[in-house]
Amino acid sequence: MSVSLSLDQAVLDQALLAQSLPMAESNSWPWWAWLLVAIAVLIIIAIPYNRLVRLRNDWRNAWAQIDVQLKRRHDLVPNLVATVQGYAAHEKETLSAVMQARSGAEQLRQRAQADPVSSLAALGQAEGTLGLALGRLYAVSEAYPELKADSQFAELRASLEHTEDRIGFARQAYNDAVTLYATVRESIPYVFIASILGFAPIPLWQIVDDAERQVPQVRF
Amino acid sequence: MLDFFEQQRRARQRSRLLLLLFSLLVLLLGFLLGQLFIWLTYFWGWHTNPWVWHHPMNYLWLLFVYSSMLTPGVLAWKRYRRGGFDLALQLNARCAYQLDSPEVRLLQQVSEEMAIAANCPMPSLWVYPDDQSINSFVFGHDSKDVALFVTQRALQDLNRQQLQAMVAHEFAHIVNADLLINYRLLIMLAVLAGPSEQAKSLWRAVLPGAQPQPQRAGKRSWLMQDARDSKSSGGMIFLIPIILLLSMLFWLLGTLGLWAGRWLRARFCRQRELLADARAVQFTRMNRFLAEMLWRAEHQNQGRVLAGGMAELLQHLLLLPSQPEHWLACHPPVKERILAIGGRALLREMGQQKRSDPEKAKQQLQQKAQQGLLPGDLLWQAPALGLGLAVCADSLALNHARKVRTALPDLLLDATRQPSLALALSTGLYLRAGNSGLTPFAQAQLAEVDAGAAGWLVEHQSLLASLFTAARLPLLELSMGALQALPLARLQSWLALLPRLDRDQAAEAPRAKLDAWLVWRYLQHHLQAKPPVAGRKRxxxxxxxxxxxxxxxxxxxxxxxxxxxxxxxxxxxxxxxxxxxxxxxxxxxxxxxxxxxxxxxxxxxxxxxxxxxxxxxxxxxxxxxxxxxxxxxxxxxxxxxxxxxx
Known part of the structure; x- marks a missing residue:
C-alpha cells in the first residue's frame, strides 16, 4: 500500500514538475518579446544604414556627373588639336603634349569609373596636366591670326571653356555630397556602424596642381 | 565665412514647425466649427448631451465640417494642378529654346551649370516678355513639368554672375521641394478659406442684396422665395435669423482661421525664401552676386508688378513680390535677405555707394560739361535732372534708365505711379519730343479723355518743358506699369489722340517730328503688346x-x-x-x-x-x-x- 502510495507520490511529483516547467519558463521573456527586440534592433540599424546608402548614392551620382563632363572635355580635345594642326602644323611638340595629356587623363577616367576612390588623386593630377597643356596650346594660337579668326576654333574653344565651367560646378556638387556623407558618417550613432557595414571614407576632389590654383591673369 | 549648411538646417527646422502649426490650425478650426454646430443643435433640442464625446451626433457634425472644409481643398487641388507648361501658355511666355539671342544663350548656359551644381534635371526655360520688372519664378509639381520663368528685363539688365545667382535661387526652390510645399499651402489656404466662403454663400441664400451683381437683377433668394410662398401655410421664415446667426459665426471663425493661415503662410514662405537664398549661395559659392541682384531688382522694381491675371497666384513664387513691406508678404525684406546670407559688409558698401553718388556725379557732370560732351547750359534748368544726367553720362551704355531715375524729382516719380497722372506725364513727354507746347486745342482734346490729366499737365508743363532728353525714356518706362492699369478703351482712345495733339502747330523741324513719332510708336508698341514677328529676311x-x-x-x-x-x-x-x-x-x-x-x-x-x-x-x-x-x-x-x- 505504502509502495503504491510512494509510487503515486512519485508520479504526482513528476506531473507537478512537468507542470511547473512552463511556470519556471514564464519568468523569462516570451518569444514575441524577443521578436520585438530583434525588430527594434533591425530598425535601429536600418535607419542609419538607409541614410548612409542614400548619401553614398548621392556622391556616386555626383561623381557620375563629373565623369560625363570629363568625357565631354576629352572628346573635344582631338577636334581642337586637329583644327590647330591645320594652321600650325609645325607646333608638333605642343600638340603632342596635349594629346599625351589627354590620353593619360582618359585612361585614368576609365579606371576611375570602376574605382573612383583610389583613382581620384591621380585623375585630378592628370586633368591638371591636360589643363596646362591646353593653356600652352591657346598661347600658341595667339601667334596665328588666321587660326584665331577660324570660327570652328573659336567655337571649340568656347565649348571647352564652357565644359570646364561645368566641370567646376560638378566638382563642387561632388565635394558637397562627399562632405555631407563624411559629416553623417562621423557622427553618432553612424560612426559605430559605418565601418562595420562597409561605408568607407571618401576623399574630396582637391586641386592637385599648383598651376590650377593660380588666378588667371587677364590683360587687355 | 557663411555657414550655409547651418543656415539651411535652421530654416528647414522652422519650416517643419510652421507646417505642423498649419496642420494644427486646420484641425483646430474644424474642431471649433464642429463644436459650434453641436452646441447650436443642443440649444435647439436636437441633441441630447454634447458632453458625451462618443455621441453619434458629434461624429456626424465633425464629419460634416471637415468634409465641407476639404471640398474647397479638392477644388483647389484640381485648379492648381496645371504644370509649368500650361502656365507658360497662359502667361504667353516664350520658350527659351526657340529664341536666339545672346541673353537667352547665357540663360541656357547658366541654367545648365546650376543644374549640375544642384544635381537635378534641367527644367524647361521660359522668357516672360510682358513684364518690366527683374523677376523670376519656378512652377510645377514634379521634375517632369517644372518650368523656370525669367523676365525679359532680368535678361537685359543683369550681368552673368547676377543672372546665375537668380537662376541658382530658383534651382534651390526646386531642390528644396518648395514647389510641392507651395502647392500644399495653396490647398490648405483654400481649406481655411472654405468656412468664410460658405458663410457668404449662406448670406446670399438668405439676403437678396448679397447676391452677386449679375445674378441680383430680378431675382430673390431661394429662402425668401420659399418663405413668401409658404407664408400662408406656416412657412420657413423663422429659419432666416437662425441661418444669419449661424453664418455670421461661421464667417467669423472662418475669417479668423483664414487670416491666421495667411499669416502662417507668410511666415512659412519667408523661411523657404531664406533657405533658397542660402542654398543659392551654396550653388554659386558667391553671396556677393545674389546680394547685388536682390538689391538691384528691389530698386528697379519699385511700382512694377507682374502683369497678367495670374499675379495673385504667383506672388509667393516670385523672386521679389510687388509689396515686399506688407505684413502678409511671402518674402522677407531684401535687407534681411542680404544680411541672412552674410552680406552685412556688402549692404554697407552698397549703402555707401548710394550715398556717395551725388557728389561724384556732380563732379562728373562738371567735367563732362567742360569737355563739351554735354550741353551744360541746359543742365541747370532742372538741377535734380542734371545730377541724373551726369550719372548716366558716365555709363550710358547700360544703366541709362535706372541711374537717371535716382535723380528724378519726386513729383514726377509720383506721377509715374498713378494711371491718370502717368497719362498726363506721357502726353507731356510726347509733346516735348515734338517740340510742341500744350495748345488750347490739345488741352481740350486731352480733357475729353481724362480731365484730371489735362489739369495736371497745364500745371506742370513748365517743368516738363525744362526736362532734358535723358529723362524722357526713363519716365516713359516708369509710367508703363501705371498706364497698363488704365481701361483698354481709354488707353486706345488716348493713343489714337496723341498724333493729333500737335496738328495746329506750325511746321516743325523734321527731327522733332520724328522723335515724337518714335515716342508714340514706343508707347503703342508697349501698351498694345503683339506677338513678335518671326522674321526670315537676311x-x-x-x-x-x-x-x-x-x-x-x-x-x-x-x-x-x-x-x-x-x-x-x-x-x-x-x-x-x-x-x-x-x-x-x-x-x-x-x-x-x-x-x-x-x-x-x-x-x-x-x-x-x-x-x-x-x-x-x-x-x-x-x-x-x-x-x-x-x-x-x-x-x-x-x-x-x-x-x-x-
Whole structure:
C-alpha cells in the first residue's frame, strides 16, 4: 500500500514538475518579446544604414556627373588639336603634349569609373596636366591670326571653356555630397556602424596642381 | 565665412514647425466649427448631451465640417494642378529654346551649370516678355513639368554672375521641394478659406442684396422665395435669423482661421525664401552676386508688378513680390535677405555707394560739361535732372534708365505711379519730343479723355518743358506699369489722340517730328503688346528700309559721314550712293521701314544693332539724342542694346 502510495507520490511529483516547467519558463521573456527586440534592433540599424546608402548614392551620382563632363572635355580635345594642326602644323611638340595629356587623363577616367576612390588623386593630377597643356596650346594660337579668326576654333574653344565651367560646378556638387556623407558618417550613432557595414571614407576632389590654383591673369 | 549648411538646417527646422502649426490650425478650426454646430443643435433640442464625446451626433457634425472644409481643398487641388507648361501658355511666355539671342544663350548656359551644381534635371526655360520688372519664378509639381520663368528685363539688365545667382535661387526652390510645399499651402489656404466662403454663400441664400451683381437683377433668394410662398401655410421664415446667426459665426471663425493661415503662410514662405537664398549661395559659392541682384531688382522694381491675371497666384513664387513691406508678404525684406546670407559688409558698401553718388556725379557732370560732351547750359534748368544726367553720362551704355531715375524729382516719380497722372506725364513727354507746347486745342482734346490729366499737365508743363532728353525714356518706362492699369478703351482712345495733339502747330523741324513719332510708336508698341514677328529676311535683303533706318540714326547728330556710308554700303550691298537726306525723313517713311526691318531674321539682328551702334559712335562720342534713338529702335525691334565703344 505504502509502495503504491510512494509510487503515486512519485508520479504526482513528476506531473507537478512537468507542470511547473512552463511556470519556471514564464519568468523569462516570451518569444514575441524577443521578436520585438530583434525588430527594434533591425530598425535601429536600418535607419542609419538607409541614410548612409542614400548619401553614398548621392556622391556616386555626383561623381557620375563629373565623369560625363570629363568625357565631354576629352572628346573635344582631338577636334581642337586637329583644327590647330591645320594652321600650325609645325607646333608638333605642343600638340603632342596635349594629346599625351589627354590620353593619360582618359585612361585614368576609365579606371576611375570602376574605382573612383583610389583613382581620384591621380585623375585630378592628370586633368591638371591636360589643363596646362591646353593653356600652352591657346598661347600658341595667339601667334596665328588666321587660326584665331577660324570660327570652328573659336567655337571649340568656347565649348571647352564652357565644359570646364561645368566641370567646376560638378566638382563642387561632388565635394558637397562627399562632405555631407563624411559629416553623417562621423557622427553618432553612424560612426559605430559605418565601418562595420562597409561605408568607407571618401576623399574630396582637391586641386592637385599648383598651376590650377593660380588666378588667371587677364590683360587687355 | 557663411555657414550655409547651418543656415539651411535652421530654416528647414522652422519650416517643419510652421507646417505642423498649419496642420494644427486646420484641425483646430474644424474642431471649433464642429463644436459650434453641436452646441447650436443642443440649444435647439436636437441633441441630447454634447458632453458625451462618443455621441453619434458629434461624429456626424465633425464629419460634416471637415468634409465641407476639404471640398474647397479638392477644388483647389484640381485648379492648381496645371504644370509649368500650361502656365507658360497662359502667361504667353516664350520658350527659351526657340529664341536666339545672346541673353537667352547665357540663360541656357547658366541654367545648365546650376543644374549640375544642384544635381537635378534641367527644367524647361521660359522668357516672360510682358513684364518690366527683374523677376523670376519656378512652377510645377514634379521634375517632369517644372518650368523656370525669367523676365525679359532680368535678361537685359543683369550681368552673368547676377543672372546665375537668380537662376541658382530658383534651382534651390526646386531642390528644396518648395514647389510641392507651395502647392500644399495653396490647398490648405483654400481649406481655411472654405468656412468664410460658405458663410457668404449662406448670406446670399438668405439676403437678396448679397447676391452677386449679375445674378441680383430680378431675382430673390431661394429662402425668401420659399418663405413668401409658404407664408400662408406656416412657412420657413423663422429659419432666416437662425441661418444669419449661424453664418455670421461661421464667417467669423472662418475669417479668423483664414487670416491666421495667411499669416502662417507668410511666415512659412519667408523661411523657404531664406533657405533658397542660402542654398543659392551654396550653388554659386558667391553671396556677393545674389546680394547685388536682390538689391538691384528691389530698386528697379519699385511700382512694377507682374502683369497678367495670374499675379495673385504667383506672388509667393516670385523672386521679389510687388509689396515686399506688407505684413502678409511671402518674402522677407531684401535687407534681411542680404544680411541672412552674410552680406552685412556688402549692404554697407552698397549703402555707401548710394550715398556717395551725388557728389561724384556732380563732379562728373562738371567735367563732362567742360569737355563739351554735354550741353551744360541746359543742365541747370532742372538741377535734380542734371545730377541724373551726369550719372548716366558716365555709363550710358547700360544703366541709362535706372541711374537717371535716382535723380528724378519726386513729383514726377509720383506721377509715374498713378494711371491718370502717368497719362498726363506721357502726353507731356510726347509733346516735348515734338517740340510742341500744350495748345488750347490739345488741352481740350486731352480733357475729353481724362480731365484730371489735362489739369495736371497745364500745371506742370513748365517743368516738363525744362526736362532734358535723358529723362524722357526713363519716365516713359516708369509710367508703363501705371498706364497698363488704365481701361483698354481709354488707353486706345488716348493713343489714337496723341498724333493729333500737335496738328495746329506750325511746321516743325523734321527731327522733332520724328522723335515724337518714335515716342508714340514706343508707347503703342508697349501698351498694345503683339506677338513678335518671326522674321526670315537676311540683312542684305532689306534694301531701302535699312537705308532709311540707318540714315535716321546717322542724322541724329545733325551730320552724317560719307566714309561710313561707303563702308556700310559695301557690307550691306545697298545701291544708294548717299545717306537719305534729313529733310526726306518722315514719320511715315520711318514707320514703314521699322515694319520691314522687323521682318529681319533673328540671326542677323545683333549685327544690325552693332551697325547702328557703329553709326552713332562714329565720331568717338555720342549725344543723348543719338542714344535715345538707338534705345527706342532697339526696343521696337525687340533687341538688346549693343555695347557702345567710344
Amino acid at each position: 540683312l542684305s535683303e532689306l534694301g531701302s528700309p535699312l537705308w532709311v533706318l540707318l540714315s535716321y540714326l546717322a542724322w541724329a547728330n545733325g551730320q552724317a559721314g560719307h566714309e561710313l556710308w561707303q563702308q556700310l554700303k559695301h557690307e550691306l550691298q545697298l545701291s544708294q550712293q548717299q545717306w537719305l537726306p534729313e529733310k526726306a525723313l518722315t514719320p511715315e517713311l520711318l514707320a514703314s521701314s521699322v515694319k520691314s526691318v522687323q521682318q529681319l531674321r533673328s540671326f542677323d539682328k545683333p549685327r544690325l544693332m552693332e551697325l547702328c551702334a557703329q553709326i552713332i559712335t562714329e565720331d568717338g562720342q555720342f549725344s543723348l539724342e543719338e542714344y535715345e534713338r538707338l534705345r527706342l529702335l532697339a526696343d521696337l525691334l525687340g533687341l538688346g542694346l549693343p555695347q557702345l565703344r567710344y
